[in-house]
Amino acid sequence: MEKFISHTGAAAPLDRSNVDTDSIIPKQFLKRVERTGYGPFLFFDWRYTPDGGENPEFVLNKPGYREATILVAGPNFGSGSSREHAPWALQQFGFQAVISSGFADIFYNNSFENGFLPVQLPEETVREILDRIRPGYELTIDLEKQLVSDREGFEAYFEIDPFRKHCLLNGLDSIGLTLQHEDDIAKFEERMGLEPVASETT
Amino acid sequence: MEVRVDGELPPGVTAKDIILGIIGKIGTSGGAGYVIEYTGEAIRALSMEGRMTVCNMSIEGGARAGMIAPDETTFEWLRGRKFVPQGEEYDEAVERWKELATDEGAEYDEVVVLDAGELRPHVTWGTNPEQVVTIEDSVPDPAALPVDKREAAERALAYMGLEAGTSIKDIEIDRVFIGSCTNSRLADLRAAADMVRGRQVHPNVSAMVVPGSALVKWQAEKEGLDAVFTEAGFEWRAAGCSMCLGMNPDILMPQERCASTSNRNFEGRQGKDGRTHLVSPQMAAAAAIAGRFVDIRDWEAAPA
Numbered sequence: 001m002e003k004f005i006s007h008t009g010a011a012a013p014l015d016r017s018n019v020d021t022d023s024i025i026p027k028q029f030l031k032r033v034e035r036t037g038y039g040p041f042l043f044f045d046w047r048y049t050p051d052g053g054e055n056p057e058f059v060l061n062k063p064g065y066r067e068a069t070i071l072v073a074g075p076n077f078g079s080g081s082s083r084e085h086a087p088w089a090l091q092q093f094g095f096q097a098v099i100s101s102g103f104a105d106i107f108y109n110n111s112f113e114n115g116f117l118p119v120q121l122p123e124e125t126v127r128e129i130l131d132r133i134r135p136g137y138e139l140t141i142d143l144e145k146q147l148v149s150d151r152e153g154f155e156a157y158f159e160i161d162p163f164r165k166h167c168l169l170n171g172l173d174s175i176g177l178t179l180q181h182e183d184d185i186a187k188f189e190e191r192m193g194l195e196p197v198a199s200e201t202t
Numbered sequence: 203m204e205v206r207v208d209g210e211l212p213p214g215v216t217a218k219d220i221i222l223g224i225i226g227k228i229g230t231s232g233g234a235g236y237v238i239e240y241t242g243e244a245i246r247a248l249s250m251e252g253r254m255t256v257c258n259m260s261i262e263g264g265a266r267a268g269m270i271a272p273d274e275t276t277f278e279w280l281r282g283r284k285f286v287p288q289g290e291e292y293d294e295a296v297e298r299w300k301e302l303a304t305d306e307g308a309e310y311d312e313v314v315v316l317d318a319g320e321l322r323p324h325v326t327w328g329t330n331p332e333q334v335v336t337i338e339d340s341v342p343d344p345a346a347l348p349v350d351k352r353e354a355a356e357r358a359l360a361y362m363g364l365e366a367g368t369s370i371k372d373i374e375i376d377r378v379f380i381g382s383c384t385n386s387r388l389a390d391l392r393a394a395a396d397m398v399r400g401r402q403v404h405p406n407v408s409a410m411v412v413p414g415s416a417l418v419k420w421q422a423e424k425e426g427l428d429a430v431f432t433e434a435g436f437e438w439r440a441a442g443c444s445m446c447l448g449m450n451p452d453i454l455m456p457q458e459r460c461a462s463t464s465n466r467n468f469e470g471r472q473g474k475d476g477r478t479h480l481v482s483p484q485m486a487a488a489a490a491i492a493g494r495f496v497d498i499r500d501w502e503a504a505p506a
Contacts, residue, residue: 017354018230018330020468027449027471045470050456075350076231079264079330080468081447102231105266 001115003171007096008140009069012059013133019073020080021107025089027081038085039092060093064135071098072129072139077118078107087116097141099148101126112164113173117141119148125156143168203236203265204310207244209318214499216393217252218385218463218482220244220316221259222324226334228314233265236312239304240270244318250279251389258384259465262331271303325370325495326467326480328358333467337485337497341368361469362477363457370495373479374406377460378490379472380436380483381412382446385463390414390483391422395430397487397501403435404493410437410452412444436490448473461489 029041046058054061060068071090077100078086087110090098097116101123111118119141121129129139132154140149143165149155167177178185205224225232238260240253248256253270260268270276277296280286287295322336333355335342343366344355359366364373380386380394391413403409411431413419419441422428428438445452446464454460454476463486467478481489488496 016357017350020330020466022447022466022468022471026474027447030449045474050474076234076264079230080262080466082261102234104231104264105234106261 001171001173001176004096004115004117004143004168006140006142006144007069007117008138009096010064010067011070011072011099011129011133011137011139012065012068013130014059014071014073015130017074018076018079021078021083021086021104022080024078024086025083029089030083030085035088036092038089039094042089042093062135067094069094069096070139070141071095072126072133073098073100074126075101075123077103078111079104082106082110084110084114087111087114091116099126099129099139099141112167115168115171115173117143117168119158120160121148121156121158128154129156203233203238203312203314205238205240205314205316206242207240207316207318208242209244210247211244211318211321212499214484214497214501215318215321215323216482216484217248217255218259218480218485219321219324220248220252220318221256221262222326222331222334222480223316223321224256224314225259225263225331226324227316228263228332230262230330230332231264232314233260233263236265238263238265238268239310240268241304242315242318245270246273246275248275249389250275251387254387255384255390259331262465272299273303323482323485323498324480325373325485326478327362327364327370328355329361329467329469330354330358331465331467331480333358334480335370337370337495339370341366341370341373343367361475363459371497372494374459374494375461375479375489376407376458377445377454378403378407378409378436378486379412379445379452379460379462379464380410380486381414381439381444382462382464383414383443384446384465385483386412386414386418388418388421390463391418391427392425394483394487395427397484397498398434398436398491399430401434401491403490406493407490408437409435409490410439410445412439412452413441416441434491445472447471448476454478461486461495 025041026044049055059065086107097119099119103118108118146158207220240256257268322338324334324336326334327341341364344352347355413422432438453473456475459477461481462478463483467480472478484498488498488501
């Protein structure tokens with residue numbers, strides 16, 4: 001998994017509450033067997049018109065937001081169906097992080113497992129960012145310092161679970177964490193008379 | 203987080219109405235950061251199927267999971283089932299399971315209390331499960347809602363093609379979906395069949411029943427429920443997720459309006475621009491017959 005330490009990039013506003021995972025990545029795209037290629041389908045029903053063209057009204061189709069890497073959304077982002085494809089699609093579109101006043105629990109956890117940072121800030125702070133955003137507006141998210149800032153003097157400190165922070169800073173998902181104990185696992189397996197897992201894959 | 207439902211459910215009010223009522227009260231993020239334990243007399247009185255419906259939709263209330271302490275209802279439901287310990291081992295297991303319940307006097311981080319006697323059949327009007335009212339109500343006026351709910355409500359009404367002030371009973375529907383992990387267990391299908399027996403699906407409505415599992419389908423067919431539905435004009439389908447999320451071709455056409463027993467009414471969930479109203483199986487079945495939402499408490503017993 002990629003590390004997340006600090007990131008500076010253009011912010012895009014998605015000023016609606018309860019953005020659910022069906023809206024983030026509709027179900028007809030969940031049948032792929034790969035973990036890649038979801039970017040073009042992000043927010044599909046909002047992003048495209050029924051004839052398949054781009055919907056010019058949708059924020060991510062507007063100049064200055066197309067290249068955004070930080071999404072700033074209304075409350076309760078990521079609600080609904082448990083699907084890891086939601087953080088995948090956001091990442092593969094180009095987003096590195098999403099800022100909201102609250103996240104649905106499952107989406108929140110899935111994001112960390114995929115190196116995608118959900119930043120939780122008080123609702124009035126998210127509102128302030130939404131008011132500041134214009135095409136090309138950039139934010140910096142410094143995970144080490146737990147700080148969101150812009151070049152105009154805006155700064156907001158965010159809370160994050162220390163363990164989650166450690167995992168992102170070091171690029172560790174659950175598998176990566178487990179593999180840190182690979183030597184112990186191998187020793188245990190030897191003691192139990194099992195073939196080490198690593199040798200089964202060769 | 204404890205959600206306690208005191209008292210007794212009125213007739214025609216189901217487990218689905220309990221959980222929709224809870225989500226209407228706490229909101230779709232009200233359970234965020236919690237696992238919900240459901241307690242109280244009305245929860246104790248539910249069948250296992252009803253308890254599963256309630257727990258299933260904990261996610262819609264923002265919680266990680268939902269649970270209900272095991273009791274005689276649980277043990278009876280488990281007895282003799284495949285993969286459950288049998289004979290003496292079963293009795294020993296029950297003794298262990300009895301210890302799983304929350305300690306008397308345990309403190310919860312959050313407590314929410316509802317009075318079951320106050321609950322009514324519920325119908326969602328919007329595009330998330332907290333946008334819900336009872337069958338006695340009308341589509342709410344966004345201006346009358348708390349400030350932070352207004353914009354989402356206006357967006358939802360536009361998507362749903364509804365006007366504030368419309369009585370829920372005046373909303374006409376095109377499709378009915380009785381299915382999903384939330385509400386297509388055997389007890390759900392029996393209750394829905396009781397509403398449609400000897401009646402006919404409204405000519406403007408296309409209705410389908412999709413059993414929750416192959417086992418439920420088999421049991422239902424053994425009881426003849428499939429015939430009750432097909433004679434009334436429902437499609438009787440193979441078990442699966444079907445139009446809960448429309449990963450297969452079972453989808454709503456744009457602007458089609460559906461009474462659905464599933465758990466999610468998000469934009470596009472059942473098909474792009476499709477309009478989903480979440481209800482109990484009984485409410486969905488009655489709506490299929492009437493062509494609009496009806497108060498099942500006024501629904502006369504089916505002709506024999």
